[in-house]
Amino acid sequence: MNIFILEDDYHQQGRMENLLYQLQEKHALSVKRLEVYSKTELLLQAVQEKGSHQLFFLDIEIKGDPLRGLEAANSIRQRDSQALIVFVTTHSEFMPLTFRYQISALDYIDKPLDKENFEARVEAAVLYAQKQNRKTVADTAFSFKSKYQQFQIPYEDIYFLETSQISHHVILYTQTERIELFTSMNEVLKQESRLHKCHRSYALNPKNVVRIDKMERIAHFPNGMTCLIARTKMKETLAKMGGEIE
Template sequence: MNIFILEDNFIQQTRIENIVKKILFESKIECRHFEVYGKPHQLLENISERGSHQLFLLDIEIKDDDQRGLDVAREIRKRDSQAVIAFVTTHSEFMPVSFEYLVSAIDFIDKELPEPTFIKRIENVISSVCDNQGRTVSEDSFVFTGPKAQIQVPFKDLLYIETSTIAHKLTLYSKRDIVEFYGQLSEIIEQEPRLFQCHRSFIVNPYNISLIDKENRVVHFQNGSSCIVSRLKIRSLLKVVERLHD
C-alpha cells in the first residue's frame, strides 16, 4: 500500500499523519510509501505508480482555494483510474460538486467530527484498500511488483510493454494511458505468464492483438498502435494467438 496526504495546514497535517501512522502500526499494515505534502504540485510530481493500492487523503481547500483539492483529485483520476481517493476536509458541502469532477471519492471525512469517529473513518478507508489488495486479481488485472514500483492495470486494457529510453525503466501502453516505471522485461514475464515477449525490447498482450503482419514482422493492436516482432519469435507468437481463437 502507498498512502499520500495533501494538507497545507501544519496542525491538521501532523494530526492526520499521526493518526494514519498509529492505524498502520496497530493493524500491522505494511506501507511501502507514506508521504505528506503541503503543496499540490509536490504530490502530483511524485506519483509514479498505478493501482488500487494507492490511497490519497486530500484536503479540498488549499491556500484559500476552496476547490483546489478537487482539481488535484481530478488530475489523479486522469492518471490512475483505480487509485483510492478520500477527502479529509471541513468542506463536506462540496460532496455533490465532486460528482461533476468525476473523481469517485470513497469518503468525505469531516475534520470537525469527534476524534474517535474521525479516526474510525480514516481506519475504514485504509481497511477498504487493504481488503481490495487481498482479493485475487490475477485473472482481472496485470500486477507487477518490483523493488521500486508496483503497477496494477486491468489486464484487458494492457496492450504492450517496451523498454524505455531511460535506463532500467519500462513503458506500459494500455487502452487508457501510458505508464513509465522501473523494472525489467524478464521480471514482467516471470510474474505474468499470459504475456509474450516478442522482441528483446517488447512484451505484448496476445489477447489484444488484432493483426500480425508476418511479412514485415509487426503486431497491430485494437487501438491502432503497433510494435515489432523478432524473426525468431514470429512463429511462436502466431501459434499463441491461434490457440486463443480456437
C-alpha cells in the same frame, strides 16, 4: 501501500499522520510511503506510481481556495483510474461537486466528527484500500513491483512491452500511455505470465492484437501501434491468438 495527505492545517496534519502511523502498527500494514503535503503542486509532483495501492486523504480547501483539493483529486483521477481518494474536510456542502468532477471518491469524512467516529472512518478507508489492493492484483491487474517502482494497471489496457535502448529499462505501452519501467524484460515476465514474448525485444498482450501481418511479421493493436514478431515465434504467437489472424 502509499498514503498521501493533502492538508494545509498543521494541527490536522499531525492528527492524520499520527492516526495513520497507529493504524499501520495496529494492522501490520505494508506502507512504503506516508507523506504529508500542504501544496497541491508538490503532492502531484510526488505521485509517480499508479494503482489501488495509492490512497489519498485530501482536504478540499487549500490555502484559502475552496476547490483546490477537488482540482487535485481531478488531476489524480485523470492520471489513475484505480487510485483511492478520500476527502477529509469541513466543507460538506461541496460533496455534490465530487460527482460533477467524476472523481469517484471512496469516502467523504467531516473533520468535526467526534474522535471515535472520525478515526473509525479513516481506519475503514485504510482497511478497504488494503483489501482492494490485494483483490485487484489477484483478479484483473497487471502488477509490477521492484525496489524503485510499483504499478497496477488493468491488464486489458496493456498492449505490449519493448526493451529500451537504455540498459535495464523496459517501455510499457497501454491504450493511452507509454510508461518506462526500471527493470528487464525477463523480470516483468516473471511477474506477469499472461504476456507472450514474441520477439527478443517485445512481449505482447494476446488479447489486444487485432491483426497479424505474417509476411512482415508485425502485430497490430487498436490504436495503430505495432510490434515485431520473430520468425521462430510466429506459430506460437498465432496459437496464443486462438488461431490465425489475418
